[in-house]
Structures are given as structure tokens and as C-alpha cells.
Amino acid sequence: QQQVKQSPQSLIVQKGGISIINCAYENTAFDYFPWYQQFPGKGPALLIAIRPDVSEKKEGRFTISFNKSAKQFSLHIMDSQPGDSATYFCAASREVWSSNTGKLIFGQGTTLQVKP
Amino acid sequence: EAQVTQNPRYLITVTGKKLTVTCSQNMNHEYMSWYRQDPGLGLRQIYYSMNVEVTDKGDVPEGYKVSRKEKRNFPLILESPSPNQTSLYFCASSFAINNEQFFGPGTRLTVL
Numbered sequence: 550q551q552q553v554k555q556s557p558q559s560l561i562v563q564k565g566g567i568s569i570i571n572c573a574y575e576n577t578a579f580d581y582f583p584w585y586q587q588f589p590g591k592g593p594a595l596l597i598a599i600r601p602d603v604s605e606k607k608e609g610r611f612t613i614s615f616n617k618s619a620k621q622f623s624l625h626i627m628d629s630q631p632g633d634s635a636t637y638f639c640a641a642s643r644e645v646w647s648s649n650t651g652k653l654i655f656g657q658g659t660t661l662q663v664k665p
Numbered sequence: 666e667a668q669v670t671q672n673p674r675y676l677i678t679v680t681g682k683k684l685t686v687t688c689s690q691n692m693n694h695e696y697m698s699w700y701r702q703d704p705g706l707g708l709r710q711i712y713y714s715m716n717v718e719v720t721d722k723g724d725v726p727e728g729y730k731v732s733r734k735e736k737r738n739f740p741l742i743l744e745s746p747s748p749n750q751t752s753l754y755f756c757a758s759s760f761a762i763n764n765e766q767f768f769g770p771g772t773r774l775t776v777l
Binding site for chain 2: 643
């Protein structure tokens with residue numbers, strides 16, 4: 550019920566291509582879905598986040614698509630660049646007022662390599 | 666500079682020797698959390714705190730303790746470390762659970 554499953558585990562994309570990372574969740578009470586980006590030797594940093602009242606959110610080359618009925622959300626990186634090479638984590642949580650819990654559940658991570 | 670600091674950054678220790686990893690944030694955040702990162706398992710939450718003196722278990726709390734006596738500090742304590750606690754540890758803070766979390770630089774722990 551609390552799991553977030555992320556795929557693929559690793560991804561190799563050519564420069565200029567589209568990178569797609571998928572996540573699936575089980576708990577329909579989740580209402581906050583962030584994506585974090587982590588470069589080697591660094592802590593994760595928030596990339597983009599979505600709430601279930603919208604089906605898509607775009608920030609520059611990064612887009613989250615959200616499918617509430619399928620309980621899935623995905624990250625699309627358009628025009629992928631070598632500088633995008635990093636590990637990406639999806640996550641899910643519930644608002645504290647609705648759950649009285651502060652748990653944030655992360656996916657397993659996807660290592661993206663963008664080849665020049 | 667707004668940041669989350671962790672110390673030490675690297676630590677090699679032996680089984681059973683108590684250790685503490687410190688975490689401090691200067692952003693007046695109420696929410697703080699500890700995660701461990703292991704290959705193939707992603708980030709798993711150990712403990713979190715929604716405010717001073719309020720802490721709760723995450724998904725993998727066994728073998729760990731925390732305290733939140735001050736808003737800015739959230740130390741992670743391993744009373745009797747074991748080799749299966751060898752991992753990369755991150756502390757994070759945010760204004761609330763569903764806000765951007767700011768992560769520290771990580772502490773790589775090896776337990777022999």
C-alpha cells in the first residue's frame with residue numbers, strides 16, 4: 550500500500566532525445582508527487598512536483614504527467630542533454646492534515662545517462 | 666547561505682561502537698527527516714520529525730534513534746551499529762512534508 554515502484558532502473562538516451570521515467574503507486578490517498586534529481590556525490594534536489602488536481606505540469610524541458618485512475622505518474626525530459634545525466638527519484642506522500650503522518654515514500658531511482 | 670549540514674561526511678567504524686551523525690539546518694524548517702540510500706533500493710526514510718519534540722518512525726527505523734530537542738538539529742544515533750547499516754545517509758528539512766525538501770551532502774558510513 551505504501552510502495553512507489555519506479556522504472557526503468559537505468560536509461561541511456563542520445564543527446565536531444567526524450568527521457569521517460571515511470572512511477573506507479575498503490576495508496577490512493579497520496580496527494581503530493583515530487584521528482585528529485587541527484588548528481589554523483591551530492592544530495593537529491595527537488596526538480597518538479599505535482600498534485601493530483603492537475604494531469605500535467607511543465608517546467609522548461611521537464612514535464613510530469615499524472616494519471617490518477619491508473620495510479621501512475623511519469624517524468625519526461627525533452628531534448629535531453631549530457632548535463633541531465635543523474636539519478637532521478639520519484640516520491641509520494643500525503644498531506645499531514647489528512648493522515649497525521651509525515652512519511653515520504655521514494656521510488657527505487659533511475660540512473661540516466663545522456664550520450665553526446 | 667541556506668543549507669543543511671551533516672557531520673561527519675565519512676565514517677568507518679566497528680560493530681557495536683555507538684555513533685552519532687549530526688544534522689543541522691538554518692532555514693527555520695519544522696520538518697526534518699533521515700534517509701538511507703542503498704543501490705537498487707532508492708531512498709528509504711528512517712525517522713522524521715514534524716516539529717520540536719515530535720518524532721516518528723519511517724519505513725526502516727530498526728537500529729536507529731533520533732531526537733529533536735531544538736528546531737535546527739536532528740541527530741541520528743546508532744547505539745550498536747551493525748554491518749547491515751553500512752550505507753549513505755541523508756538528512757533533509759522542509760517547511761512541511763509536502764514542500765520542497767532540502768538535503769544535506771550525505772554521510773557515507775561503513776560498519777566493519
